[in-house]
Amino acid sequence: MHQSGVDIFLRSLMEEGVDTIFGYPGAAIVDIHHQLIQAPIRHILVRHEQGAVHAADGYARASGGVGVCLVTSGPGATNTVSGIASAYADSIPIVVFTGQVPTALIGNDAFQEVDIVGITRPCTKHNYLVTRIEDLARVIKEAFHLAASGRPGPVLVDLPKNLMQSTAPHTSAAAVDIKSYQPTYHPNVKQLHKVVELIQKAQKPLILAGGGIILSKASQALNRLAHIINAPVTATLMGLGAFPADSPRWLGMIGMHGTYRANMASAACDLMIAVGVRFDDRVTGKIEGFAPHAKIVHIDIDPTSIRKNVPVTVPVVGDCRVTLNRLNRLLQEAGLFWSPDSRESWMAEIETWKQTHQMRYEQADVIKPQYVVEKLHALTDGEAVVTTEVGQNQMWAAQYYHFNQPNCFITSGGLGCMGFGLPAAIGAQLARPDRVVVDIAGDGSIQMNIQEMATAVQYDLPIKVIILNNQYLGMVRQWQELFYHKCYACTKMEHTPDFLKLAEAYGAMGLRATRPEEVVPVLKEGLSIPRTVIMEFMVEPEEKVYPMVPAGAPITEMLLV
Amino acid sequence: MAYKTEKHILSLIVENQPGVLSRIVGLFSGRGFNIESLCVAETAEADISRITLVTLGDMDIIEQIKKQLNKLINVIKVIDLTHRPFVARDMALIKVRARPENRAEILRMVDIFRARVVDVGALFYTVEVIGDLEKIRSLINLLTPMGIKEVARTGTIALPRELKKRSK
Incomplete structure (x- = not known):
C-alpha cells in the first residue's frame, strides 16, 4: 500500500500523540493543511508565525509535553526564528515543521525559498531537511525524540512540497536509534557519594533550583532533598515554581532582580547544590564574586552546562529527577537527616537578611505595578498559570506572584523575547483549559504580538491580558535612569493605541484602572468574565524593579528601595 | 584559574x-x-x-x-590526540620559480626534505612535501628566496598510534 507524504506526516504525528498544532498555511505547506482538517488534530490558526512558536512553547510548558508548529516556507519559516531561539535558550521541547520549495527548486532562489535549516542551525537542538520520502517517518520520530529527551529543545524539520505530494510504500518507523545521541540520565553514584560527604561537612548549605527541575518533573524530589538536609532553597527565573514559595525554606529568586536574602545567602553559603541550572550571567553577576565560600555541586543532564561559567567542586551529569531521587535514597539509607535545630544559626543568619530587606514598594496615590501583581495573586489564590512579556512586567511577575507549583510560570527567560507572553498564554490555555491563564504584560511588549488577540478570540480562549502601562519601555528606561544620566533616549512610547478600544476591535473585552482603588474591582471583573479580556492598569511611569544588581557587579551589591 | x-x-x-x-x-x-x-x-x-x-x-x-x-x-x-601518542601529517604543494641557476639547488632541497617534484613547467616546478608542520614551514622558508608563485596546504591529519606490544 502506498501513502502520500501528507499521509505519512499525519500518521507520524498521531503516533506521537499530537493533538494540537499551531500553524499558518502557505503555498509550500498547504498540502498538509488541506488534509489536516480531516485528521483528529486541532489546528490553531495564529496571526503571525512567531506567535505559533511561542504558543507551542507555552503549550509545551503548561502541559509538560511537546509543542508543535506548522508553517510555510520563506517568510513563514523566518518568522519562526525568534520563537525557536527563545525555546532553545529555555530548553523547551517543540517541533517546528516548515514548508520548503520543491526539491528541484532548492538553491534556485525560488519564490518563498530560504535555507531555514542553515538559518536555524545555531538555535535548534537539531534540524533536518527531508529530501527523500523514505526518510520522512524516521525523521519525524527522531525529531520528537530529540526535542523531548536529554536536555530538551526545539527541533526543526523542513519539508519540500513535492515530498508531501509524492508517495511511498507504507512503513512504520522503527524505534529511534541515534548512536551519537545517548543522554546520560543516571548519575555516577561515585559522584553522589562525594555529594553526600560534602553535605555532611556543610554548615551552610543552599539549594539553587533551575528550569531543569521543571523540565524533568523533579519538584517532589527537590522538596524531599530540602527536607532531608534542611537547606534553604532559591531558584533562577526559570526555576520559579519548582519549589513552593510558601515554604519556610524558600528564599525567593536569585540574581539581578533576586531577593536580598537569596543573593546574600548565595554569597555566604559553604555548599551550593545547583540543580538544573546553567549559571547564566543574570544569575551569577560577576563570576569572581559568586558563591566565593562555597563548594559547588552541579547536577545537570547537559555536560556543557557544567564548568562552562562557574568552577564546580563535584559535577554530576544526570537527569535532575533521577539524580535527586538517587541522592535522597543514599542519604536515607545512610540514616542522614538534619533537624531544624542543626541549621539554627544558618537560618538565623538568613532571617537577619530577611529583616534587613524584604521585597517591598511604596504605596502611593498612583497604581504601583507590584500592587497589581500582588492582588492578582490573591484573587487567583496563586493558582493561575502566568505568562509574561519581557522587562519590568516579567520581573514584577517573578517577584510578586509567589509560585507554588511547577509549569505555572511561563516566561522567555534566556532569550528575553518581547512579544512572548500573549501567544504563550494562548498555548498554555489550550493545554490547561481548567486553569486561569494570565499574561502579565507591559504596554511596549504587548504590542509586539498583539495580533494574537484575534487568535485568542477566534478560539474562545478566556485568557486575561494584564497591561502594566507605564508609557515607557520600562526596563530600559530604568537602566537609563540609573546608569545613563536619566537620558531617556527612545524609550518613551509617545503614542500607544487605546487598549480598551483595541480589545473591543478584536472582539475581546477591555477594562482599565487608573486609580489604586480601581485595581481590585477591575481584576475581579476581568477574572470573572469567561472571555478574552485586556485589563489595563495605568501605573507609576517611573517605578523601578528592585533589588537590582548592576550588570557585571557581584550579586551582593544590590541597589535597594 | x-x-x-x-x-x-x-x-x-x-x-x-x-x-x-x-x-x-x-x-x-x-x-x-x-x-x-x-x-x-x-x-x-x-x-x-x-x-x-x-x-x-x-x-x-x-x-x-x-x-x-x-x-x-x-x-x-x-x-x-594531544596527550597521547599519535602520528600527524601535513602536506603542501609549492610552486617555485625554477631559474636554470636554481634548479639544482631546488632538487637538492627536494631530496633532503624527501619531497617530490610533481610538475615541471618552463618556468616553475611544483614540489609536493609531506610531513609535520615544522618541516613544511622550513621548506617553504628555504624556497622563498627563489621565488614562490603559490602554495596550497592541507591542514593536519592525524591518527592515534597503536600499541607496540600486544597486551597479555
Whole structure:
C-alpha cells in the first residue's frame, strides 16, 4: 500500500500523540493543511508565525509535553526564528515543521525559498531537511525524540512540497536509534557519594533550583532533598515554581532582580547544590564574586552546562529527577537527616537578611505595578498559570506572584523575547483549559504580538491580558535612569493605541484602572468574565524593579528601595 | 584559574551527512573558538567521515569545545590526540620559480626534505612535501628566496598510534 507524504506526516504525528498544532498555511505547506482538517488534530490558526512558536512553547510548558508548529516556507519559516531561539535558550521541547520549495527548486532562489535549516542551525537542538520520502517517518520520530529527551529543545524539520505530494510504500518507523545521541540520565553514584560527604561537612548549605527541575518533573524530589538536609532553597527565573514559595525554606529568586536574602545567602553559603541550572550571567553577576565560600555541586543532564561559567567542586551529569531521587535514597539509607535545630544559626543568619530587606514598594496615590501583581495573586489564590512579556512586567511577575507549583510560570527567560507572553498564554490555555491563564504584560511588549488577540478570540480562549502601562519601555528606561544620566533616549512610547478600544476591535473585552482603588474591582471583573479580556492598569511611569544588581557587579551589591 | 593556551589536535568521527561540517564550523564561529586547520574526508566507511581539527585554547576552553562538539547530534566521537601518542601529517604543494641557476639547488632541497617534484613547467616546478608542520614551514622558508608563485596546504591529519606490544 502506498501513502502520500501528507499521509505519512499525519500518521507520524498521531503516533506521537499530537493533538494540537499551531500553524499558518502557505503555498509550500498547504498540502498538509488541506488534509489536516480531516485528521483528529486541532489546528490553531495564529496571526503571525512567531506567535505559533511561542504558543507551542507555552503549550509545551503548561502541559509538560511537546509543542508543535506548522508553517510555510520563506517568510513563514523566518518568522519562526525568534520563537525557536527563545525555546532553545529555555530548553523547551517543540517541533517546528516548515514548508520548503520543491526539491528541484532548492538553491534556485525560488519564490518563498530560504535555507531555514542553515538559518536555524545555531538555535535548534537539531534540524533536518527531508529530501527523500523514505526518510520522512524516521525523521519525524527522531525529531520528537530529540526535542523531548536529554536536555530538551526545539527541533526543526523542513519539508519540500513535492515530498508531501509524492508517495511511498507504507512503513512504520522503527524505534529511534541515534548512536551519537545517548543522554546520560543516571548519575555516577561515585559522584553522589562525594555529594553526600560534602553535605555532611556543610554548615551552610543552599539549594539553587533551575528550569531543569521543571523540565524533568523533579519538584517532589527537590522538596524531599530540602527536607532531608534542611537547606534553604532559591531558584533562577526559570526555576520559579519548582519549589513552593510558601515554604519556610524558600528564599525567593536569585540574581539581578533576586531577593536580598537569596543573593546574600548565595554569597555566604559553604555548599551550593545547583540543580538544573546553567549559571547564566543574570544569575551569577560577576563570576569572581559568586558563591566565593562555597563548594559547588552541579547536577545537570547537559555536560556543557557544567564548568562552562562557574568552577564546580563535584559535577554530576544526570537527569535532575533521577539524580535527586538517587541522592535522597543514599542519604536515607545512610540514616542522614538534619533537624531544624542543626541549621539554627544558618537560618538565623538568613532571617537577619530577611529583616534587613524584604521585597517591598511604596504605596502611593498612583497604581504601583507590584500592587497589581500582588492582588492578582490573591484573587487567583496563586493558582493561575502566568505568562509574561519581557522587562519590568516579567520581573514584577517573578517577584510578586509567589509560585507554588511547577509549569505555572511561563516566561522567555534566556532569550528575553518581547512579544512572548500573549501567544504563550494562548498555548498554555489550550493545554490547561481548567486553569486561569494570565499574561502579565507591559504596554511596549504587548504590542509586539498583539495580533494574537484575534487568535485568542477566534478560539474562545478566556485568557486575561494584564497591561502594566507605564508609557515607557520600562526596563530600559530604568537602566537609563540609573546608569545613563536619566537620558531617556527612545524609550518613551509617545503614542500607544487605546487598549480598551483595541480589545473591543478584536472582539475581546477591555477594562482599565487608573486609580489604586480601581485595581481590585477591575481584576475581579476581568477574572470573572469567561472571555478574552485586556485589563489595563495605568501605573507609576517611573517605578523601578528592585533589588537590582548592576550588570557585571557581584550579586551582593544590590541597589535597594 | 588561568591555564596556559595549548594547541590541541581533535579527531572527530561524524556522520557523513549534509550540513555536518557547517554545524561544526558554526559552533566554533558562534562561540568564539579558534580553528587553526581543518581536514575532512570519508573514512573507510562511506557513511562516516573523519574531521581532523587543530584548535587553540586553555584547559577550560578545550573542555568546553569537546563537550559542545559531543553535543552535536551528528558527531559520533571526539578524540583529543594531544596527550597521547599519535602520528600527524601535513602536506603542501609549492610552486617555485625554477631559474636554470636554481634548479639544482631546488632538487637538492627536494631530496633532503624527501619531497617530490610533481610538475615541471618552463618556468616553475611544483614540489609536493609531506610531513609535520615544522618541516613544511622550513621548506617553504628555504624556497622563498627563489621565488614562490603559490602554495596550497592541507591542514593536519592525524591518527592515534597503536600499541607496540600486544597486551597479555
